[in-house]
Structure formats: C-alpha cells, structure tokens
Amino acid sequence: MACKLQTITLASNGISLPRMACKLQTVTLASNGISLGKKNYLTPKRMVVAEVSAGTANEIVTTLAREKPFPKLMSRQETYDGKVTPGKFGRFGGKYVPELLMTCLTELENEFNFLLHDATFQGELETALRDYVGRETPLYYAQRLTEYYKNDNGEGPEIYLKREDLNHCGAHKINNAVAQAMIAKRMGRKSVVAATGAGQHGVATAAVCAKLSLECTIFMGTADMEKQASNVVLMKLLGAQVKSVTGNFKEASSEAIRNWTGNLETSYYLPGTVVGPHPCPNMVREFQSVIGKETRRQALEKWGGKPDVLVACIGSGSNALGLFHEFIEDEDVRLIGVEGAGFGLDSGRHSATLAKGDVGVYHGAMTYLLQDEEGQIVGSHSVGVGLEYPGVGPEVSFLKETGRAEFYTVTDQEAVLAYKRLCKFEGIFPALEASHALAILEKLAPTLHNGTKVVVNCSGRGNKDAATVFNYCQRDFTMHV
Numbered sequence: 001m002a003c004k005l006q007t008i009t010l011a012s013n014g015i016s017l018p019r020m021a022c023k024l025q026t027v028t029l030a031s032n033g034i035s036l037g038k039k040n041y042l043t044p045k046r047m048v049v050a051e052v053s054a055g056t057a058n059e060i061v062t063t064l065a066r067e068k069p070f071p072k073l074m075s076r077q078e079t080y081d082g083k084v085t086p087g088k089f090g091r092f093g094g095k096y097v098p099e100l101l102m103t104c105l106t107e108l109e110n111e112f113n114f115l116l117h118d119a120t121f122q123g124e125l126e127t128a129l130r131d132y133v134g135r136e137t138p139l140y141y142a143q144r145l146t147e148y149y150k151n152d153n154g155e156g157p158e159i160y161l162k163r164e165d166l167n168h169c170g171a172h173k174i175n176n177a178v179a180q181a182m183i184a185k186r187m188g189r190k191s192v193v194a195a196t197g198a199g200q201h202g203v204a205t206a207a208v209c210a211k212l213s214l215e216c217t218i219f220m221g222t223a224d225m226e227k228q229a230s231n232v233v234l235m236k237l238l239g240a241q242v243k244s245v246t247g248n249f250k251e252a253s254s255e256a257i258r259n260w261t262g263n264l265e266t267s268y269y270l271p272g273t274v275v276g277p278h279p280c281p282n283m284v285r286e287f288q289s290v291i292g293k294e295t296r297r298q299a300l301e302k303w304g305g306k307p308d309v310l311v312a313c314i315g316s317g318s319n320a321l322g323l324f325h326e327f328i329e330d331e332d333v334r335l336i337g338v339e340g341a342g343f344g345l346d347s348g349r350h351s352a353t354l355a356k357g358d359v360g361v362y363h364g365a366m367t368y369l370l371q372d373e374e375g376q377i378v379g380s381h382s383v384g385v386g387l388e389y390p391g392v393g394p395e396v397s398f399l400k401e402t403g404r405a406e407f408y409t410v411t412d413q414e415a416v417l418a419y420k421r422l423c424k425f426e427g428i429f430p431a432l433e434a435s436h437a438l439a440i441l442e443k444l445a446p447t448l449h450n451g452t453k454v455v456v457n458c459s460g461r462g463n464k465d466a467a468t469v470f471n472y473c474q475r476d477f478t479m480h481v
C-alpha cells in the first residue's frame with residue numbers, strides 16, 4: 001500500500017499501530033482480533049508511543065482502508081425498526097450541537113462502541129455492578145399490595161416491584177454513573193461534571209468518582225438543593241464540589257454543559273438520563289438496560305414467563321427505558337410510562353412533557369418539550385423533583401409516536417398517596433419519582449385480568465422525600481391512603 005506511515009497508540013492496550021495517511025476505515029489487529037473503529041477514534045492524545053517498522057505494520061494490520069463498517073452493537077430497537085438509525089429515533093434525537101463539540105462526541109461514540117465489545121471493560125463493569133452497586137436487584141412480589149388491588153371476587157393483577165431502590169446510593173442512577181465514570185477514566189479524563197435534580201444522580205456520580213479517584217463537580221438548582229438537602233450533604237461527604245445554580249435541573253444541566261465545553265480535553269460530562277446529543281441517550285439507556293435484562297430472567301424463574309405489563313415513571317426516561325428496552329420487541333408486553341401531572345394538567349404547573357408538550361430542540365436533541373408559543377422552554381413542576389425536566393429522551397418520544405408505549409399522568413397528591421400506601425402495605429418507602437409509577441395502579445389495576453403480572457420499577461428509595469411527604473400530609477388533612 002502506498003501510504004505514509006505514522007504511529008498511533010491505543011490507550012486501552014498500549015499497542016502501537018501504523019497510521020496510514022490514506023483513508024483509514026477499520027484497523028484490525030491480527031494478533032488479537034480487536035477492531036479499532038474509524039480514524040476519528042484515534043485522537044491526537046493517543047498517538048506516538050513507539051515506532052513500528054513498515055514491515056511489522058504490514059504483518060499486523062490485516063484490514064486497512066477497506067469499506068468495512070465498525071462492528072457496532074445494534075440495540076434491539078435499532079434492529080426491529082428500520083426507522084431507527086444510530087443516533088436517531090425516527091425524527092427524534094440527533095446532534096444539534098456547536099461544531100466545537102462534534103469531535104468530542106464522535107470520540108465518545110467510538111469509545112462507547114468499542115467498549116461494548118471489549119471483554120475486559122465488560123468484565124470490570126459486571127464486577128462493579130455486582131460488588132459495588134449490589135446487583136442484581138430483587139424482583140419482589142408485593143403480596144399485600146396485590147391483595148389491596150383485588151376486586152370483590154378476589155381477582156386482580158399480581159404486583160411485582162423491581163427493587164432499584166436497593167442499589168448502592170438508593171436509585172437506578174448508579175447503573176449508568178459507574179459505567180460512564182469507568183469510561184471517563186479510560187479516556188484519561190481527570191474530572192467529571194454532572195447535573196442533578198433530585199440529587200440521586202449527583203450522589204451516584206460523586207460516589208463512583210471517589211471510588212475511581214476522579215475529581216467531581218455537581219451542578220444543582222438552588223430550589224432542588226433546598227428540597228433535597230440530605231443528598232447535597234452526601235455529595236459533599238463523598239468529596240464532590242456542589243455548585244448551586246439559580247433555578248432547578250434545567251438550569252443546572254445547562255450550566256454543567258457550559259462548564260464541560262470549557263474543559264473538553266480534561267473533563268467528562270456524565271449525563272444522568274437519556275437526553276442530550278447522540279451518543280448520550282444511547283449510552284445511558286444501554287447502561288440502564290440491565291434492569292430489563294434481569295427482569296426477564298427473574299420473571300422466567302418466578303413464574304416461567306414474561307411480565308404482562310411494565311410500569312415506570314418518566315422524568316426523562318432512563319429508568320423507564322432501562323426496564324422497557326429489553327421487551328421492546330415483545331409486543332405482548334405492555335409498556336406504561338407515567339409522567340408528573342403536578343397540580344393538574346391544566347394548572348400550568350406539571351412536568352407532563354408527553355401529554356402537553358410539542359416537538360423541539362433542546363440540549364442537543366430533537367424531542368418532546370414543554371415550551372411556549374415562541375419555542376421557549378417553560379418551567380416544570382412535580383413533587384418528585386427528579387421528574388422536573390421540561391423534556392424527555394428522544395427514544396421516549398419515539399415510543400410515544402410509534403404507539404409502542406402508553407403514557408399517563410398522575411398528580412402530586414396521587415403520588416404522595418402512593419408513597420404512603422407502599423409504606424403501609426409493604427414496609428417500603430419509594431422515592432416520590434417512583435411513587436408516580438405506583439400511583440397509576442389505582443386506575444390500571446381494576447382494568448387488568450386476574451393474575452396479570454405487573455412489574456413496577458421502584459426506581460429509588462424515598463428517604464430523601466420523607467420530610468416532603470410528611471409536610472404535604474400536614475398541609476392537606478384530607479389525605480388518607
């Protein structure tokens with residue numbers, strides 16, 4: 001091949017390869033069969049460690065400058081529906097970002113695609129999920145809740161809870177945080193930046209950064225810091241710098257992204273949910289999909305079949321997609337997402353993006369958003385602070401548009417009642433976000449056949465919300481379970 005040789009190095013295994021000045025599509029190492037993606041995978045930082053002679057180079061490089069696509073792991077949904085291409089879900093998703101960020105996002109995407117196939121990374125992640133996060137989480141049969149929903153004939157659905165609240169740090173957020181922090185470390189980043197609403201993602205990120213010796217800065221809205229004060233204390237104890245931003249999660253997210261764009265070389269933006277430009281939504285969903293994979297296995301063990309109905313709250317969609325994604329092709333499994341109706345859908349104070357929003361572009365992707373006539377993002381409200389983002393992930397918008405999932409809303413009051421109900425019947429205190437998913441059972445359960453297997457994602461633990469629930473009930477004396 002009449003190409004000019006340069007030297008490049010793969011940080012992950014330290015192997016040096018010749019870089020051709022000609023079009024470099026895919027490089028395969030004959031010795032171990034590792035494929036190394038497109039040329040933009042190879043960033044300047046990774047170059048030049050040792051010279052390789054042209055002869056050696058020709059021996060080890062078996063595939064070069066050929067139109068061979070990088071072996072990307074196609075998600076279940078990407079294969080099941082031709083309308084879904086990497087980074088786009090129908091008309092939703094994409095990368096609506098300044099040119100400045102494109103290289104960075106492409107580098108991240110290539111790293112992610114590589115690590116999906118990297119046995120070492122996958123092994124390390126499996127160990128971290130088991131020994132640090134505490135997976136697998138139980139699929140718990142909620143016997144008394146099941147009894148509560150039986151009709152006069154003693155018939156009703158069987159209610160199971162996927163106990164993400166039992167994860168280390170108290171929510172599903174750590175499934176993604178631990179994986180992405182490991183990626184940050186591999187990419188040689190010194191620090192991690194994140195935004196948090198309810199504080200669960202902030203705590204999870206601070207914890208994994210401590211574990212991996214990464215500096216950690218968490219942006220949080222002033223309103224949220226007040227409501228979720230216990231999580232602010234935890235983040236600080238875990239060594240994170242907590243920066244307050246006037247507003248709530250929306251403003252905190254913007255500020256975190258702004259901070260990251262000023263330090264692209266050294267810092268890693270760790271998104272906590274399935275929003276933002278590609279590849280962020282895919283990455284978060286992929287790392288959360290462990291929830292659904294476990295659920296399938298556990299259902300098979302417990303009753304020898306699949307769940308009939310899956311229910312999850314929708315803030316932006318990470319716990320919902322985490323549970324749903326495994327079952328997207330199982331069309332006999334109903335997928336139900338529950339948004340926060342706050343003070344009511346007509347109150348103007350809710351977070352019901354899918355019920356009341358329109359399509360637009362925000363934080364780098366096209367999706368459903370709460371916006372005014374001029375396209376300006378409007379504030380959202382929910383008693384479950386983690387639901388207060390004025391948008392949803394693009395894949396969630398796609399599930400709405402294709403009709404694959406159903407979406408409903410519950411009010412603050414209904415969610416608080418559901419919190420109390422789970423405390424009373426099962427001795428479990430769910431996060432107020434998860435209480436939205438539990439609350440829909442009031443309307444859903446009477447419509448289901450006897451013995452229908454319903455799995456509700458108990459996405460988090462409600463310690464952080466105890467004072468809110470207590471105060472809410474003191475204010476509203478009509479509230480009984």
Ligand SMILES: Cc1ncc(COP(=O)(O)O)c(C=O)c1O
Nearest residue numbers: 273315316317318319386433460
């Ligand atoms: C416990 C819990 N559940 C759900 C959510 C909503 O986020 P997502 O829709 O991404 O799962 C949050 C957000 O902070 C949360 O803390």
